Amino acid sequence: xxxxxxxxxxxxxxxxxxxxxxxxxxxxxxxxxxxxxxxxxxxxxxxxxxxxxxxxxxxxxxxxxxxxxxxxxxxxxxxxxxxxxxxxxxxxxxxxxxxxxxxxxxxxxxxxxxxxxxxxxxxxxxxxxxxxxxxxxxxx
Amino acid sequence: xxxxxxxxxxxxxxxxxxxxxxxxxxxxxxxxxxxxxxxxxxxxxxxxxxxxxxxxxxxxxxxxxxxxxxxxxxxxxxxxxxxxxxxxxxxxxxxxxxxxxxxxxxxxxxxxxxxxxxxxxxxxxxxxxxxxxxxxxxxxxxxxxxxxxxxxxxxxxxxxxxxxxxxxxxxxxxxxxxxxxxxxxxxxxxxxxxxxxxxxxxxxxxxxxxxxxxxxxxxxxxxxxxxxxxxxxxxxxxxxxxxxxxxxxxxxxxxxxxxxxxxxxxxxxxxxxxxxxxxxxxxxxxxxxxxxxxxxxxxxxxxxxxxxxxxxxxxxxxxxxxxxxxxxxxxxxxxxxxxxxxxxxxxxxxxxxxxxxxxxxxxxxxxxxxxxxxxxxxxxxxxxxxxxxxxxxxxx
Numbered sequence: 001x002x003x004x005x006x007x008x009x010x011x012x013x014x015x016x017x018x019x020x021x022x023x024x025x026x027x028x029x030x031x032x033x034x035x036x037x038x039x040x041x042x043x044x045x046x047x048x049x050x051x052x053x054x055x056x057x058x059x060x061x062x063x064x065x066x067x068x069x070x071x072x073x074x075x076x077x078x079x080x081x082x083x084x085x086x087x088x089x090x091x092x093x094x095x096x097x098x099x100x101x102x103x104x105x106x107x108x109x110x111x112x113x114x115x116x117x118x119x120x121x122x123x124x125x126x127x128x129x130x131x132x133x134x135x136x137x138x139x140x
Numbered sequence: 141x142x143x144x145x146x147x148x149x150x151x152x153x154x155x156x157x158x159x160x161x162x163x164x165x166x167x168x169x170x171x172x173x174x175x176x177x178x179x180x181x182x183x184x185x186x187x188x189x190x191x192x193x194x195x196x197x198x199x200x201x202x203x204x205x206x207x208x209x210x211x212x213x214x215x216x217x218x219x220x221x222x223x224x225x226x227x228x229x230x231x232x233x234x235x236x237x238x239x240x241x242x243x244x245x246x247x248x249x250x251x252x253x254x255x256x257x258x259x260x261x262x263x264x265x266x267x268x269x270x271x272x273x274x275x276x277x278x279x280x281x282x283x284x285x286x287x288x289x290x291x292x293x294x295x296x297x298x299x300x301x302x303x304x305x306x307x308x309x310x311x312x313x314x315x316x317x318x319x320x321x322x323x324x325x326x327x328x329x330x331x332x333x334x335x336x337x338x339x340x341x342x343x344x345x346x347x348x349x350x351x352x353x354x355x356x357x358x359x360x361x362x363x364x365x366x367x368x369x370x371x372x373x374x375x376x377x378x379x380x381x382x383x384x385x386x387x388x389x390x391x392x393x394x395x396x397x398x399x400x401x402x403x404x405x406x407x408x409x410x411x412x413x414x415x416x417x418x419x420x421x422x423x424x425x426x427x428x429x430x431x432x433x434x435x436x437x438x439x440x441x442x443x444x445x446x447x448x449x450x451x452x453x454x455x456x457x458x459x460x461x462x463x464x465x466x467x468x469x470x471x472x473x474x475x476x477x478x479x480x481x482x483x484x485x486x487x488x489x490x491x492x493x494x495x496x497x498x499x500x501x502x503x504x505x506x507x508x509x510x511x512x513x514x515x516x517x518x519x520x521x522x523x524x525x526x527x528x529x530x531x532x533x534x535x536x
């Protein structure tokens with residue numbers, strides 16, 4: 001079970017880091033053009049970059065979960081997983097956000113994918129947390 | 141040891157088999173629920189879109205039925221015109237209570253004058269309208285003034301900006317409830333506003349909004365109480381040449397047929413997946429029980445009855461089915477809810493997420509089906525093993 005949770009978190013961390021790089025508006029060649037003609041990325045691009053910064057520690061959490069059997073360490077790693085999962089969901093919704101139009105790829109694909117993966121990270125970490133809380137000895 | 145404890149111990153003792161069955165149920169339950177939600181969502185969206193229009197008959201120029209359906213269902217911009225006199229002729233036909241004209245317009249594509257790209261605009265006549273106007277009166281207490289619009293659920297005014305149509309600033313007054321159809325991304329305005337936009341567009345837009353004089357796109361017809369739908373539709377077609385009277389049950393018929401065949405195909409795939417899952421779970425159980433013959437023989441030798449062994453094995457299967465469904469169904473629901481826009485655009489179906497009550501019913505039905513399926517799949521191998529003589533089972 002411990003290995004399954006860790007493997008799921010590793011896979012999700014890779015998805016969280018990689019997917020936004022191909023599903024933001026910048027990857028589709030869409031940018032904002034300022035009045036002076038300069039082009040800047042839309043905010044979904046910055047969400048994608050911030051998700052990359054979350055994916056790295058999440059990957060580390062998953063990798064460390066596979067290697068440790070100590071109850072205390074697992075508990076801390078699972079708690080970190082929950083916190084990182086919450087931030088994965090907050091970035092495309094309230095912290096940075098995505099573009100306004102419902103038809104844009106960041107809105108139809110990137111945002112739901114991040115919310116879905118974030119929810120799975122939280123659920124998997126919570127299961128890990130409950131298991132490590134209930135165990136009286138180090139996990140198998 | 142109780143039956144439940146024995147079943148749970150057996151599940152954790154053979155981790156590989158348990159994981160295989162758990163994942164199998166998770167995938168099948170999740171997939172089946174997704175298909176069911178999409179099918180029901182497509183049906184309810186179509187019903188809601190038809191109800192939102194509220195017309196018993198829609199009169200359009202002959203040969204433009206598909207364009208009208210595309211505009212009203214998918215929000216595809218279209219330009220269809222017929223003389224306005226037709227509305228008066230239709231209104232005079234016995235059985236017609238009211239005939240209200242509508243104009244189908246659209247914003248420009250990729251033009252700087254317009255904040256939205258090729259959006260479907262529907263203009264209505266407030267004096268006769270019975271689709272938008274009653275809703276407006278009950279919601280905001282008045283009709284629309286010049287330059288005001290009502291939007292579908294996805295239409296919004298960007299923060300600190302205005303909505304421009306052909307260089308004309310419109311004010312979004314309210315949003316309609318979601319229907320899962322193209323109406324969610326359309327805007328509604330009065331005839332006066334549409335004519336005003338057309339007038340301004342000649343000086344402010346890259347291309348003017350052209351509305352042919354004394355023309356409308358369609359007439360929405362509401363029948364008098366007791367009037368026969370077929371008879372009135374026939375009367376309209378006979379009395380007014382060059383038009384088609386589309387009856388409400390036939391509305392979106394081509395779309396219904398197209399979506400119906402797609403959804404039937406997906407349902408067939410779901411049924412095949414279900415059958416394959418039963419076979420796979422049955423095989424895994426069969427292999428696992430074959431390896432556990434000694435263990436079961438020992439249990440029987442210690443006094444467990446055949447019925448107890450059978451029930452413990454079925455409880456084991458049921459628990460695995462329940463666990464798989466408990467995880468698979470919520471994950472599928474979450475995924476379907478989050479990716480609903482992507483599903484709509486890639487499958488080209490309308491989709492309205494079912495209500496909480498429907499979801500709860502689907503959830504319970506899904507759980508029962510998953511447990512029943514796995515128990516059924518495990519029954520034959522479990523029954524065969526439970527019938528074995530203890531001595532034979534332990535010797536093998």
